[in-house]
Amino acid sequence: MTFFFILLFLLLILGFFSIAIVRQGTVAVITIFGKYARVMAPGLNFKIPFIEVIYRRISIQNRSAELTFQAITADQANVNFKAMLVYSVLNQEEETIKNVAFKFIDEASFMQALTRTIEGSIRSFVATKRQSEILALRSEIIEHVKSQIDTLLESWGYHLIDLQLNDIAFDEVIMRSMAQVVASSNLKAAAENEGQALLITKTKAAEAEGNAIKISAEAEKTAAQLRGQGVALFREEVAKGMAESAKVMTAAELDASLILFSIWTEAIKHFAENGKGNVIFLDGSTEGMEKTMKQLLAVEQMKIAPK
Known part of the structure; x- marks a missing residue:
């Protein structure tokens, strides 16, 4: 009976040393008397007890x-x-x-x-x-x-x-x-950007001012043309009126200088009312009136002459 228990104990010991469990993600290298024999894969493995030895367990994971x-x-x-x-x-x-x-x-x-x-x-x-x-x-x-x-x-x-x-x-x-170099580079870039922005601003302002001057000049030119046309039309109408009056008075055998005298007196009245102290010299002589009358009649003759 004692021998049986001893034998059973030895078998249990042999069984224990015959089993090798290799964890997942690793392999076991087996040697026999110090020489490489084989590789055990993960899981339950069996080996010869006391002869096969696990030399090293190697992880195959990262x-x-x-x-x-x-x-x-x-x-x-x-x-x-x-x-x-x-x-x-x-x-x-x-x-x-x-x-x-x-x-x-x-x-x-x-x-x-x-x-x-x-x-x-x-x-x-x-x-x-x-x-x-x-x-x-x-x-x-x-x-x-x-x-x-x-x-x-x-x-x-x-x-x-x-x-x-x-x-x-x-x-x-x-x-x-390095930080100083980066900072100076950033300052340089900022200065360049600011300079470009200032240049663009001044350029746009100059363009706007130039356009404004151009528009103002065009408007002044147009206004001057209109004023000149108005004065020309005024003078033409005055000449027409005076010529017509002269023709009527000539047909009635009246002295045409009466027209000039009437215009002269009206002009003096207007100057007196609106002159504000200005000094104006007028040729009120008979010779001047006759000269003006001849000029008006000549203008009228040119207008009614056949073309």
């Missing part, structure tokens, strides 16, 4: 790491980088898993090699660029790193999924100088 390091540009400016990388095992093939399991002594050694490789790649790229170029070359830096380490990582059994440069910062002195 993993991430954050890096912080410093680089120096071609013009000796210090640049501080914060990067986040996402990587994973290349695939679940046996050779790939063997590379991952045995290429490095442990996970810490692999991470150290990975981070130092990425830092070296970024530093070599930054060393060829000037400080003023770095901020605009974020995507170029990432592409450079991927092209440099993709083949190397594949030889280790890994694949770089993504690399993000979350922060690129310079020393405080450089940051202040």
Whole structure:
């Protein structure tokens, strides 16, 4: 009976050490006496107790790491980088898993090699660029790193999924100088915009003033033409009236100078009422009246002469 219990106990121990459970998202590398034997898939697995040993469990899920390091540009400016990388095992093939399991002594050694490789790649790229170029070359830096380490990582059994440069910062002195450059550029742009706006405003004002002067001149020209036409019509009508009066008086055998005398007296009356102290010289002699009468009769003769 005692032997039976001992045997049962040994069987339970053997059964316990024969069962291996591999979690989802991982695989287990089995060795026999220290030599690679096989790979266990996720789930319930069986192994030979005390002979087959789980050497290492490897995650096949995506993993991430954050890096912080410093680089120096071609013009000796210090640049501080914060990067986040996402990587994973290349695939679940046996050779790939063997590379991952045995290429490095442990996970810490692999991470150290990975981070130092990425830092070296970024530093070599930054060393060829000037400080003023770095901020605009974020995507170029990432592409450079991927092209440099993709083949190397594949030889280790890994694949770089993504690399993000979350922060690129310079020393405080450089940051202040960059801020001053940006501020001065903004002030220059603002001054240029203000100058352009002022130029446009003055140009428009000058155009408006020129148009106003032009319109005023056109209006004055038109008014002068109308005034001249009015004066001409007035003079024509006066001449017609005087000529008609002269004809009537001549037909009645009356002295036409009576007309001029009447106009002369009316003019003097008008000047006296509205002159406001102005001095006006009038030719009231008989010779002047006769001369004017002859001129009016000549005008009338020209108007009634056959054409």
